[in-house]
Amino acid sequence: MSGQKILIIEDEIKIARFLELELTYEGYSVYQCHDGREGLDKALNETFDIIILDVMLPSLNGLEVLRRLRQVSAVPIIMLTAKDEIMDKVMGLDIGADDYMTKPFAIEELLARIRTALKKVPVFKEITNILSAGELSIDLDAHMVSFKNSSIELTKTEFDLLKYLIENKNIVLTRNKIIDIVWGYEYMGDTNVVDVYIRYLRSKIDDRFNKKFIYTIRGVGYLLKDE
Numbered sequence: 432m433s434g435q436k437i438l439i440i441e442d443e444i445k446i447a448r449f450l451e452l453e454l455t456y457e458g459y460s461v462y463q464c465h466d467g468r469e470g471l472d473k474a475l476n477e478t479f480d481i482i483i484l485d486v487m488l489p490s491l492n493g494l495e496v497l498r499r500l501r502q503v504s505a506v507p508i509i510m511l512t513a514k515d516e517i518m519d520k521v522m523g524l525d526i527g528a529d530d531y532m533t534k535p536f537a538i539e540e541l542l543a544r545i546r547t548a549l550k551k552v553p554v555f556k557e558i559t560n561i562l563s564a565g566e567l568s569i570d571l572d573a574h575m576v577s578f579k580n581s582s583i584e585l586t587k588t589e590f591d592l593l594k595y596l597i598e599n600k601n602i603v604l605t606r607n608k609i610i611d612i613v614w615g616y617e618y619m620g621d622t623n624v625v626d627v628y629i630r631y632l633r634s635k636i637d638d639r640f641n642k643k644f645i646y647t648i649r650g651v652g653y654l655l656k657d658e
Contacts, residue, residue: 435480436460436626440470442488453538467491475574486512492638501527505569507548564657578640594656605652
């Protein structure tokens with residue numbers, strides 16, 4: 432029995448349940464999500480050995496889930512789709528899918544592809560993708576934040592905001608630029624959302640450790656200093 436963890440992100444309940452039963456029988460630990468956004472959050476906040484990801488999902492489609500996951504994770508991902516269209520497959524593989532299967536499919540073939548994908552995963556990581564500012568660090572692979580030896584719990588949006596600030600440390604970033612990168616160009620809400628989340632980060636980092644990282648540049652935006 433392998434005990435390896437598999438996340439199924441599939442909105443068709445019967446298919447998800449069928450996969451869960453078959454994969455559990457094979458010895459995998461299986462988890463289900465039936466919504467793109469829910470699946471993305473689970474994939475970002477927990478560790479899985481492989482993800483089975485449907486393309487057509489409510490809330491957030493599978494290709495967008497894949498795109499966002501590939502920004503922070505190299506977990507093997509097998510895409511599922513009811514469409515047998517070459518462009519869908521090309522797009523998924525270009526974004527970073529490890530494999531692609533079209534419904535309906537034989538479970539034996541899926542199991543074989545899962546085994547193949549898992550064999551490609553290195554047992555040891557030679558490179559750790561870490562960003563830092565002083566003693567504040569972000570491990571992008573593990574999706575973890577810490578100051579010295581203390582772990583910092585952040586939401587997905589807080590993590591994305593801090594990541595962007597550290598990537599551009601010692602550079603002043605405007606509220607509009609932060610919104611474009613962290614919330615997306617399609618965001619139509621109030622720019623005050625940036626101020627709200629900056630306060631969240633300050634309370635969890637600056638205030639907690641009595642160390643000032645995030646500075647307000649009046650009339651412009653924010654700056655994370657690496658001192």
